[in-house]
Structure formats: C-alpha cells, structure tokens
Amino acid sequence: MSDRPLIALALGDPSGIGNELAIKALSDEETFEGADWLVIGDRRMWQLGEEQAGTALELPDFDPAHFDRAAFLDLAHAEMDAIETGTSSMAGGSVALANFDLALRLAADGAADAVCFTPFNKHAMRLGDPSYVDEIGFIKRAIGTDVSGSEFNVLDEVWNARVTSHVPLSEVAGLITEERLLRAITLTHQTMEGAGIANPKIGVAGLNPHAGDGGNFGTEDDNIIAPAVKKAAEKQFRVDGPIPSDTVYVRALKGEFDAVLTMYHDQGQIAMKLIGFDRGVTLIGGYPFWIATPAHGTAYDIAGSGEANPGATIKALQLASRLSRRSNPDGFAEAADRLANVRALAASARDAA
Numbered sequence: 001m002s003d004r005p006l007i008a009l010a011l012g013d014p015s016g017i018g019n020e021l022a023i024k025a026l027s028d029e030e031t032f033e034g035a036d037w038l039v040i041g042d043r044r045m046w047q048l049g050e051e052q053a054g055t056a057l058e059l060p061d062f063d064p065a066h067f068d069r070a071a072f073l074d075l076a077h078a079e080m081d082a083i084e085t086g087t088s089s090m091a092g093g094s095v096a097l098a099n100f101d102l103a104l105r106l107a108a109d110g111a112a113d114a115v116c117f118t119p120f121n122k123h124a125m126r127l128g129d130p131s132y133v134d135e136i137g138f139i140k141r142a143i144g145t146d147v148s149g150s151e152f153n154v155l156d157e158v159w160n161a162r163v164t165s166h167v168p169l170s171e172v173a174g175l176i177t178e179e180r181l182l183r184a185i186t187l188t189h190q191t192m193e194g195a196g197i198a199n200p201k202i203g204v205a206g207l208n209p210h211a212g213d214g215g216n217f218g219t220e221d222d223n224i225i226a227p228a229v230k231k232a233a234e235k236q237f238r239v240d241g242p243i244p245s246d247t248v249y250v251r252a253l254k255g256e257f258d259a260v261l262t263m264y265h266d267q268g269q270i271a272m273k274l275i276g277f278d279r280g281v282t283l284i285g286g287y288p289f290w291i292a293t294p295a296h297g298t299a300y301d302i303a304g305s306g307e308a309n310p311g312a313t314i315k316a317l318q319l320a321s322r323l324s325r326r327s328n329p330d331g332f333a334e335a336a337d338r339l340a341n342v343r344a345l346a347a348s349a350r351d352a353a
Contacts (some may be wrong), residue, residue: 005113005324008103011041016298017308018118019049024310034321042078093128149286159259160268181228191285203257204241
C-alpha cells in the first residue's frame with residue numbers, strides 16, 4: 001500500500017494561464033510531495049508553460065512499468081497552429097475537453113484517486129463540443145452516471161454551495177423547488193463531513209431582496225425555501241434560512257455558518273471572489289472521487305506574461321490530496337498495480353481527439 005493518492009491533473013484551456021499554473025503549482029514542494037501526479041495534456045503545451053512560468057519542471061513520459069511519483073501523459077493532440085495565446089478557439093476547447101475526459105475516466109476506472117484541472121473557458125469548450133453545458137453534465141457523460149454532483153466554492157473562511165448553477169438568471173426562480181433545496185442541503189452536509197467538517201452549519205440565502213420581505217418582493221422565500229429549510233432541520237441538519245443574501249455572508253464570516261447555500265451562480269460567486277479570489281477552490285462533490293480546480297478563470301488578459309498567481313491552483317491540488325487521504329484512511333493501492341490500463345484509455349483518447 002502507498003500513503004500517497006494518485007491525482008490525475010488535466011491541463012485546461014491551452015490559450016489561458018493553465019499551463020503556467022500547473023508548472024508553478026507542481027514546483028511547490030509541499031504540493032508535489034502530497035501526492036503522486038499524472039499530468040495529462042500535450043507535451044508542447046507543457047513546454048510552453050515552462051517558458052511562461054520561467055521554470056523548468058521535467059516530468060518523464062508516462063510508462064506504467066516505471067512510474068515514480070510523477071509523469072506526463074502526452075496525448076500529442078493539440079493543433080498548435082490553431083491555438084493562440086489569449087484567445088478562445090475550437091482547437092483549444094477540444095484539447096481541454098480531451099484532457100478532462102481522460103482524467104475522469106482514469107478516476108472512474110480506479111487508476112486515479114482524484115481529478116484536478118487548470119482553468120477552462122466555457123466558450124472554447126462549446127466551440128470544441130456544442131453539447132457542452134458545464135462540468136457537471138460533462139462528468140456525467142464521461143463516467144456514465146445519472147448522478148448530478150454539485151460545485152462548491154471553498155475558502156478557509158467559508159464554503160459556498162448553490163441550488164442552480166450555469167443557467168440563465170431568467171430561469172432560476174422556476175428551478176427553485178423544495179426537492180432541489182433538500183438535495184442541495186443534503187449534498188452540502190455530506191460533502192463537508194467528508195472533508196472533515198463535522199455537522200456543518202449551513203446558512204440558506206433567500207432568492208428575493210430581503211428574503212421576500214414577507215411576500216412584498218416575491219413569494220418563493222416563504223412558500224418554497226422556508227418549508228425546505230424546516231424539513232432539513234427536522235432531518236437533524238444544522239440549517240437556517242432563508243436569510244437575505246446581502247447579509248448572509250457577513251454572518252458567515254462572523255462564524256455563524258460554515259457554508260452558505262445560494263440560489264444561483266453569481267449570488268455566491270461574487271461574494272466568494274471578493275473574499276479570496278486568489279485562494280478560492282471549486283470542489284465538485286457527489287461522485288466516487290474528488291474533483292478540484294482553482295475557482296478563477298483562464299485570465300486571457302495576462303496569458304503568456306508569466307504573471308499568473310498559482311495560489312488557488314496550489315490550494316486546489318492540496319485540497320484534492322487531503323480529501324483523498326481522508327476518504328482512504330487505510331492507504332492507496334500502489335501506482336504500478338493500477339496504471340496498466342492507462343495506455344489503452346489514453347490511446348482511445350488520442351483517437352477521439
């Protein structure tokens with residue numbers, strides 16, 4: 001048995017700062033020592049990242065018979081002439097999708113204990129695959145599951161969960177149901193307990209201004225959110241709400257809540273990025289393995305400059321390692337015993353790309 005998890009790190013959008021971030025994060029000694037690493041991408045993109053970061057991090061090509069701590073799985077699939085730094089493209093989106101897909105399938109196959117990825121650009125992803133909506137839908141398709149996981153934004157101070165995610169604001173109110181709320185509260189509780197936060201306190205944000213103000217500004221808070229919170233409390237979850245969304249984070253930062261459950265994407269994202277933009281991690285829970293990435297985007301405006309801050313990427317990689325250890329207290333199978341099938345999966349990924 002090994003005391004280190006094996007994490008599949010998929011390189012994200014090649015036109016953004018992801019290659020640079022991966023180099024810088026794995027150059028951090030504490031991060032590197034926390035796990036074994038299988039980096040998935042195109043070797044030419046990795047070399048570009050080394051140039052951008054001003055740091056050489058030589059990883060051997062993946063060989064299942066001689067894997068030792070870290071390796072690079074080269075899909076050699078990037079259309080280099082069609083990828084321009086700082087610009088979204090179909091070629092860039094296709095590369096990121098192929099990397100992520102393989103990392104997910106490796107984890108589903110048991111070869112990896114967790115998946116991490118550097119930032120994606122959703123416009124590029126949709127150019128690469130018009131059916132792409134968001135990471136949750138892609139994960140379900142890649143690993144062949146009907147389970148809908150959920151994204152959590154994680155800071156040391158507070159977690160953020162949400163009932164709806166990547167949907168138009170005009171559709172949010174119609175998607176707020178007691179069933180969805182109870183499912184979100186339950187998954188938040190289970191995921192945080194899995195991360196070592198016992199019996200977390202969850203503050204549920206209201207949907208409307210002043211949480212509806214008794215029906216003056218909408219009825220969803222009184223008619224849907226409040227009953228769902230009551231039912232969750234009856235199930236012994238530590239939950240309170242609906243709480244006006246303009247004060248719920250103030251209360252959380254004072255220690256009243258470990259997590260805030262918001263009704264829609266930006267209701268929580270704005271607050272979390274103001275609190276800790278360079279430290280935030282997006283954690284995807286609800287699947288047999290953890291998935292983590294920095295909470296910020298591809299930063300096309302500084303791509304290639306060498307200025308990318310790896311703080312959130314380091315946090316994401318370390319969180320995935322820590323959660324994997326907690327999920328597997330008895331240790332991990334040796335890498336050599338579970339990497340034999342990687343080449344076959346990689347070959348199919350190359351063919352698909």
